Amino acid sequence: MLLEEAIHLAAAKNATDLHYIEEEFPYIRVDGKIEVLTGNQRGSRQEIAEFLGIGTEETKEKEAAMSFGRYRIRIHLYQKQKRLALTIRLLPGRIPDSEELQLPPVLKKVIRQAGLFLVTGPTGSGKTTTLASLIQELNRTESLHILTLEDPIEYLHFSDKSLVIQREVGEDINGFAEGMAAALRQGPDVIMIGELRDQKAIQTALHLAETGKLVMATMHAGDVEKAIYRIIDSFSAEEQTLVRSQLAASMLAIVSQKIIRLTCGKRQPAFEVLLNHRSVAHLIRNDQLHQLYTIMQSHQSLGMQTMEMALENLKRAAAHG
16 A cells, blocks of 8 residues: 555654645655655555545545554645645654653653643644653553543553543544543543643633642643733633633643754754742732743743753753764
């Protein structure tokens, strides 16, 4: 099957993404750059349909994830000028640990507390992988009930010291809201939400964090300050004072991450870390977010760092490496 061959070739080239489009040559993303996948034929509508188990007349956009050999793949099906197209993200079959991902060491300590833990960043920056790695750390070291709500399930967790229950939108639940509403009846200690997409999801996540759970989620935001503004601005002006108080009380940490290319050409993850501290809570409660970065700079000893500090550290390490 040509599509399966394309996936194998992409994996062999250490690609992160494969773009397989009907009647066009496949493209892959390697080390952050797009290139043609050589040694493969043009995409076929029949191949796409057979691979996904759908009819050739299918045009509805679809998200899915599945195991493929030693990999997990995340698939997005869409239509392009009446042609079927796939974007396939290749994920390692094994969940990377925090050292492999170069996560800030403070995160392994933070996740052993209750509260709201957010990971933000652009698409493709590794937010889901970061959460999967931290979930696996808890699974390996703590005796907990961990519930994940995902769309789709990208990384598979197998219960170790903890019990891990994974629920998928569209298969096990109709949506994140339904899964979050049912969560408290299932008795989890940790709830991982694939993405906080709307006001209802944010409101429920804050409530769950207030009940003494560790709530972990991703959110699309450019940095930690924008993440807080996005949370607060999701609510009406009349509700924002209460939401600021809720967030100040229940926020555990916000991590913003992105992949950057150093002058040597190497790609590295960079992390901005905001930890809740009485001074941070005060700024959130009193709508003084413009002072957050001053607090982060003055509390480096706690593990906080701005993106500017993270980039400077990476450049310094590269210069001495």
